[in-house]
Amino acid sequence: MTDVPWVSIPAGSGFGIENLPYGVFSLPGELPRVGVAIGNHVLDLAGLAAEGLVDDRRWFASGSLNGFMAAGRAAWEANRARIIELLTIETYRERVEPHLIPLDQVELARPFDVADYVDFYSSIHHAANVGRIFRPHADPLPPNWRHLPVGYHGRAGTVQVSGTPVYRPWGQRRETPEQEPSYGPSRRLDFEAEIGFVAGMPSAPGHPLPTSAFRDHIFGFVLVNDWSARDIQAWESQPLGPFLSKSFATSISPWVVPVAALEAARVAPPTQDPPVLPYLRCDEPWGLDVTVEILLNGQVISRPPFASMYWTSPQQLAHATVGGAPLRTGDLFASGTVSGPERDQRGCLLELTWGGTEPIELADGTRRTFLEDGDTVTIRAFAPTAGGGRLSLGEVTGTVHPSPAFPSEVPGAILGSAGTPET
Incomplete structure (x- = not known):
């Protein structure tokens, strides 16, 4: 068998x-089902299953990947091998080709039902930059940061697929320590470029997973935009972590890239000092040589390197389960903002504009400290393949929309002259 596909x-x-990411798609007037991206097409796995070309236990005629993800690693590997056969052996072409649908004819949906959502804080460059912005005269990293993957618990119900409108959130904010808090739309809306992984095979309560269990339980990777309202976040995160400032929307890419597809991208992560505790030790190099690109209104404004992340995905999985919390199919774990050591490698506007004090200039001559209504943010990423090519993790995009209708009688609200919120 050759690995050269007959499909263009x-x-x-x-x-x-080398990629073959999974997603959920639909055609006009038809129910959603599971497919795999190949070139400019989506391969309809439900159609292949109906013809007996792939094993199917009601996995693919579904609007969610959860059933297939729960089937486990053996099923994932067998299906991947079978798809490669079908796309590379010429004798299958006549039966398979009718199930290739042009991507521009389909609508892509959220690929899996999110059971739970956790967001980490794993880039040392991002954490240090944030520390310098908010604590310029203190150690930028908190004392625990080098000892464990810091994270917060998000809201699964607000995870949405790429292209879903993002509405400017409301909340309390306090402009200065001397002022009383006010209520209204966020004035410091931001994006955060991240990479997440999604659980397939669940685990039993009370049984922590070691780092070595990553391939057995994790189905694949997605791109994540952890939209953040910085003014709401600064006021509410005292002393606990983010709540409303990050729970209004989290966008993910429509394609889930299998763990197996990124084997060739694995590299040694940064050296961890001090040495981590035994449950966080990893016998394999699980840094990932993935380059992220961030576009604001079509213009690339940053290229953060994921290989610089201090905490790796298997370490995040081990830490998330070390207390005995069970892993569930559809659990989503995001990396935290991906940032590198250089200015053009910062993964959010908070860093790129240094807290709003250094605006960035766009090609049309406009300047940004934080996002304005109408702005579109796109995050995409690429990784190397074993053959020297480039694999895409797809993209996640979102456009900022104005806040929905504003209650006219809200104590402390800031209203403009026309009865609309000032921004």
């Missing part, structure tokens, strides 16, 4: 035979 794959598409 445009140069640079990033969706070659």
Whole structure:
């Protein structure tokens, strides 16, 4: 068997035979089902299953990947191998080709039902920058940061697929320590470029997972935009972590890239000093050589390197379960903002504009400290393949919309002259 596909794959598409990411799609007037991206097409797995070309236990004629993800690693590996056979052996072409649907004809949905959502804080460059912005005369990293993957618990119900409108959130904010808090739309709306992984095989309560269990339980990776209202966050995160400032929307990419597809991208992570505790030790290099690109209104404004992340995905999984919390199919774990050591490698506007004090200038001559209504943020990412090519993790995009209707009688609200909130 050769690994050269008979299906046409445009140069640079990033969706070659080495990738084969899973997603959920639909055609007009039809129910959603599971497919795999290949070139400029989606391979309809439900259609293949109906013809007996792939094993199917009601996994693929579904609007969610959860059933297949729960089937476990053996099923994932067998299905991946079978898809490669079908796309590379010419004798299958006549039966398989009718199930290739142009991507521009389908609508992509959220690929899995999110059981739970956790967001980490794993970039040492991001954490140090945030510390310097808010604590310029103190150690930028909190004492626990190098000892454990810090994280917060998000809201699964607000995780949405790429392209879903993002509405400017409301909340309390306090402009200065001397002022009383006010209520209204966020004035410091931000994005955070992240990479997440999603659980497939669940685990039993009370049984922590070691770092070595990552491949057995984790189905794949997605891109994440952890939208953040910085003014709401600064006021509410005293002393606990983010709540309303991050629970209004989290966007994910529509394609889930299998763990197996990123094997060639694994590299040694940064050296961890001091040495981590035994449950966080990892016998394999699980840094990932993934380059992230952030676009604001179509203009690339940053390229953070994921390989610089201090805490790796297997360490995040081990830490999330060390207390005995069970892993559930559909659990989503995001990396935290991906940032590198250089200014053009920062993963959010908070860092890129240094807390709003250093605006960035766009190609149209406008300047930004934080996001304005109408702004579109796109995050995309690429990784190397074993054959020297480039694999795409797809993209996640979202456009900021004004806050919905504003209650006219809200104590402490800031209203403009027309009865609308000032921004």
